[in-house]
Amino acid sequence: DSGVTQTPKHLITATGQRVTLRCSPRSGDLSVYWYQQSLDQGLQFLIHYYNGEERAKGNILERFSAQQFPDLHSELNLSSLELGDSALYFCASSASGVRDTQYFGPGTRLTVL
């Protein structure tokens, strides 16, 4: 158990819909990262938050947005969903920055029908 929790575990929705994925980092970790992993693919970095502030953006679509709240939990919002958005979405946390070990949550499997 990494100490990072993600909800929900599975999400099935229709094209055009909007969903919110939630992540609670390990206790004490200030950084939260979001990744997308399509079937049998590598990790695509989406976004990094540090102590409530956005630090880096990767391949995140304009239809996607994220935020990190004062209690350090984070949410990833995906809107106007398309079939191609079906993937595993991982959240990871680290103590401070990218030079620290990242601890991954179990992921949310999103299926868009």
Add this chain to the structure above:
Amino acid sequence: SQQGEEDPQALSIQEGENATMNCSYKTSINNLQWYRQNSGRGLVHLILIRSNEREKHSGRLRVTLDTSKKSSSLLITASRAADTASYFCATDEDYSNYQLIWGAGTKLIIKP
């Protein structure tokens, strides 16, 4: 998008054999990390090696780093069925952009 390179893409060996996978990167780094991912699960950190280290061990894992060649290798000795997983390397070469650069991963299959 930036991505490190790993080879081989896939590796299938017999249980008990050693497995070696390689990772290359483009610019200078402070550290390089290896992670394991069992199918459909979150990644698990295996080992971190700093740029001033050449070799590091953790149980059956041995990681080497050659900064002159900008490459690292992960050796798993006496492989077991439970080692079947994908293995990813990640570097902080894009430190100024606050993101790790991830390799594409090596899929390791251990045959009983």
